[in-house]
Amino acid sequence: MTDHAAIEALERRFVAAFCMKDVVQIMTCFAPGIVVFDLTIPRQHVGHAAYAKDWEGMFARIDGPLDVELADLAITTNGSSLAFSHSIVHVAGRRRDGGTVGHHARVTHVYEKIDGAWVIVHEHVSVPIDMATGKPDFQSKP
Amino acid sequence: MTDHAAIEALERRFVAAFCMKDVVQIMTCFAPGIVVFDLTIPRQHVGHAAYAKDWEGMFARIDGPLDVELADLAITTNGSSLAFSHSIVHVAGRRRDGGTVGHHARVTHVYEKIDGAWVIVHEHVSVPIDMATGKPDFQSKP
Numbered sequence: 001m002t003d004h005a006a007i008e009a010l011e012r013r014f015v016a017a018f019c020m021k022d023v024v025q026i027m028t029c030f031a032p033g034i035v036v037f038d039l040t041i042p043r044q045h046v047g048h049a050a051y052a053k054d055w056e057g058m059f060a061r062i063d064g065p066l067d068v069e070l071a072d073l074a075i076t077t078n079g080s081s082l083a084f085s086h087s088i089v090h091v092a093g094r095r096r097d098g099g100t101v102g103h104h105a106r107v108t109h110v111y112e113k114i115d116g117a118w119v120i121v122h123e124h125v126s127v128p129i130d131m132a133t134g135k136p137d138f139q140s141k142p
Numbered sequence: 143m144t145d146h147a148a149i150e151a152l153e154r155r156f157v158a159a160f161c162m163k164d165v166v167q168i169m170t171c172f173a174p175g176i177v178v179f180d181l182t183i184p185r186q187h188v189g190h191a192a193y194a195k196d197w198e199g200m201f202a203r204i205d206g207p208l209d210v211e212l213a214d215l216a217i218t219t220n221g222s223s224l225a226f227s228h229s230i231v232h233v234a235g236r237r238r239d240g241g242t243v244g245h246h247a248r249v250t251h252v253y254e255k256i257d258g259a260w261v262i263v264h265e266h267v268s269v270p271i272d273m274a275t276g277k278p279d280f281q282s283k284p
Contacts, residue, residue: 035216035228037228037248037250037266037268037270038270039270039271040270040271040272040273041270041271041272041273041279041282042270042282042283042284043230043246043248043270043279043282043283043284044248044284074177076224076252076263078222078223078224078254079222080220080221080222080223080224081220081222082218082220082222082224082225082226083224084224084226084252084264086177086179086264086266088185104185106179106185106186106266106268108179108250108252108264108266110218110226110250110252112220121218122226122228122250124179124228124248124250124266124268126179126248126266126268126269126270127268127271128179128180128181128182128183128184128185128268129181129182129183129269129278130182130183131182131183134277134278135276135277135278136271136276136277136278137183137185140183140184140185141184141185142184142185142186
């Protein structure tokens with residue numbers, strides 16, 4: 001399997017676990033020393049334990065499974081143990097408080113091959129801000 | 143000069159050009175095929191020309207030089223032609239309309255060594271969203 005194919009498989013595994021709200025499976029996709037700039041506050045999460053708590057907090061507010069779709073996934077490898085991708089993730093679902101979740105976010109993943117397996121070592125997820133309104137654009141278009 | 147030192151020098155050059163609002167110098171830090179997820183809408187900028195226009199639009203609204211400070215810069219190299227960093231950038235200044243600019247943003251840079259020189263091939267800049275208020279947190283704390 002090429003590095004490109006292995007990383008694509010990692011992303012598919014991540015999305016499947018995200019849909020199922022399976023934090024244990026999700027965390028197998030990330031390196032222990034992961035540094036995350038997530039969509040929501042706080043500024044950053046450093047390390048497995050902190051990031052697992054972030055996922056648990058998010059999923060606690062969600063009713064039922066999530067619909068998660070990955071688009072525009074562009075993976076760059078160069079034959080070394082470092083690689084990266086950028087993509088757009090669409091997340092949709094129902095909140096326990098009756099509201100809905102539905103946004104398109106930009107995702108950057110940096111990967112390292114550790115002991116023969118690719119894992120995410122850095123994640124950056126965001127939506128762009130409309131400075132005219134001061135509000136986030138959760139439905140940004142390409 | 144090590145790859146780490148060369149990339150750190152690239153970041154210093156980028157910040158100096160950002161302070162001076164020098165779009166030509168700024169663009170020498172980026173690869174022609176740059177893909178950018180910027181702090182502000184739209185979702186993305188692809189290629190030198192589109193991204194230069196983004197900078198010009200931003201600088202047109204700013205009065206005088208900017209105060210730009212880079213913090214928590216963590217660079218990862220692995221001896222190959224790919225590397226990345228994450229950091230926090232603080233930008234402060236005056237807008238022509240009398241308002242002020244002042245935010246802390248999260249920055250991810252992916253670099254490639256092309257023809258012997260490191261350039262940024264992917265940039266992701268953002269602030270996290272406070273979902274309780276629906277607003278961006280421009281002053282996020284670590």
